[in-house]
Amino acid sequence: MSLQKLVIDNFRNLEHVRLEPALHLNLVTGANASGKTSLLEAIHYLAMARSFRTNKPSSIIRYGATSLQVVATVHRETTDTTTHIGIERQRSGDLTLRVGGQDARSRAEIIEWLPIQIIAAGVPALLEGGPNERRRFNDWGVFHVEHRFMETWRHYRKALQQRNRALREGLSEQLITAWDDELLRYGKQLIQMKSDYIQSLLPFAEPYLATEAHDFGPIEIEFRPGHPRGQELEEALTQSLNWDREHGYTHYGPHRSDLVIKSDSKPAVEILSRGQQKHLNSALKLAQVHHLRVTTGKHCIVLLDDITAELDQAHTASLLQDLLQLQTQLFVTSLDESIMDHVPRDVDRRLFHVEHGRFEAVI
Numbered sequence: 412m413s414l415q416k417l418v419i420d421n422f423r424n425l426e427h428v429r430l431e432p433a434l435h436l437n438l439v440t441g442a443n444a445s446g447k448t449s450l451l452e453a454i455h456y457l458a459m460a461r462s463f464r465t466n467k468p469s470s471i472i473r474y475g476a477t478s479l480q481v482v483a484t485v486h487r488e489t490t491d492t493t494t495h496i497g498i499e500r501q502r503s504g505d506l507t508l509r510v511g512g513q514d515a516r517s518r519a520e521i522i523e524w525l526p527i528q529i530i531a532a533g534v535p536a537l538l539e540g541g542p543n544e545r546r547r548f549n550d551w552g553v554f555h556v557e558h559r560f561m562e563t564w565r566h567y568r569k570a571l572q573q574r575n576r577a578l579r580e581g582l583s584e585q586l587i588t589a590w591d592d593e594l595l596r597y598g599k600q601l602i603q604m605k606s607d608y609i610q611s612l613l614p615f616a617e618p619y620l621a622t623e624a625h626d627f628g629p630i631e632i633e634f635r636p637g638h639p640r641g642q643e644l645e646e647a648l649t650q651s652l653n654w655d656r657e658h659g660y661t662h663y664g665p666h667r668s669d670l671v672i673k674s675d676s677k678p679a680v681e682i683l684s685r686g687q688q689k690h691l692n693s694a695l696k697l698a699q700v701h702h703l704r705v706t707t708g709k710h711c712i713v714l715l716d717d718i719t720a721e722l723d724q725a726h727t728a729s730l731l732q733d734l735l736q737l738q739t740q741l742f743v744t745s746l747d748e749s750i751m752d753h754v755p756r757d758v759d760r761r762l763f764h765v766e767h768g769r770f771e772a773v774i
């Protein structure tokens with residue numbers, strides 16, 4: 412996928428911005444607080460219907476405005492089709508998602524259109540972030556490559572919500588466990604899909620990990636299904652019934668799945684340097700982009716925020732080259748233009764300069 416046109420209204424300090432991004436590299440430069448990250452945040456908001464900087468949607472609407480809007484013309488390579496995608500958020504909280512001139516049926520419909528990845532200093536990374544971050548990483552991949560995922564997840568979530576409600580309301584054991592069949596059926600399918608995805612992803616990460624600058628031991632990713640090892644999900648559910656009743660929610664299941672990332676058989680977060688951890692983080696995201704490309708033909712949009720602050724020069728250069736080779740559409744922010752020096756001449760590119768929320772295309 413790629414954005415051919417982008418129109419942003421009242422998103423943070425961006426009052427009204429119109430851009431025609433290049434197919435591959437878009438470099439955004441400007442002083443601190445000019446609006447660079449806000450541009451990436453707006454693109455991410457369009458693609459995911461949530462911000463990567465805040466959980467308070469009202470803070471992303473420009474001060475004094477009553478609503479924000481982000482609209483893009485999106486090209487899909489796999490079918491060579493173009494459509495309009497839009498998101499509008501009111502200060503009152505109302506959210507409208509549009510695809511091809513119609514209201515979207517769900518967030519999933521938009522997310523499916525615009526696979527997006529972000530690598531940024533402020534975004535919690537896979538290693539030191541919490542399980543939520545790793546689950547998101549895992550689910551992102553399954554969502555985009557496994558078409559049954561969303562449907563299965565909806566069934567599972569419904570059963571989980573009903574069971575949790577029965578637990579909270581202190582209903583009888585019979586009324587609580589009435590949901591177990593559904594929970595187990597869909598829960599096991601989810602566990603399988605998530606685990607299969609991680610298995611198939613790892614070989615894609617290896618080439619990106621093997622660089623001279625960073626000497627890793629062998630990297631492994633262990634999938635943790637969200638229940639104790641050596642036990643089946645049904646056993647875990649039965650055994651934790653009392654715990655669940657006490658706490659008012661279901662303790663075990665794929666909604667609690669996690670990944671343990673290891674280097675040389677030890678938890679990577681404990682033994683790798685900060686620099687190595689950042690490298691591992693970006694290598695795993697690159698692997699997802701590549702895996703998606705190979706399994707579905709879909710191209711990702713990749714956002715790199717303040718990348719020279721996040722990675723050293725050599726690694727920034729190799730990351731850019733890898734991403735350009737995968738034909739992603741890149742949006743990169745930086746204080747200066749020096750990143751362009753690392754980019755081959757023939758890459759389709761555009762340089763934007765931003766000042767106080769106003770963008771100017773320089774090349």
Ligand SMILES: Nc1ncnc2c1ncn2[C@@H]1O[C@H](COP(=O)(O)OP(=O)(O)O)[C@@H](O)[C@H]1O
Nearest residue numbers: 423424443444445446447448449470472473474
């Ligand atoms: N809701 C908002 N309305 C208007 N301006 C905002 C809002 N939220 C943040 N800002 C301002 O937007 C400016 C741009 O921020 P940011 O995009 O993070 O800058 P950069 O990444 O270029 O350093 C900052 O000055 C910030 O204070």
Ligand SMILES: [Mg+2]
Nearest residue numbers: 447448449717
């Ligand atoms: Mg910034």
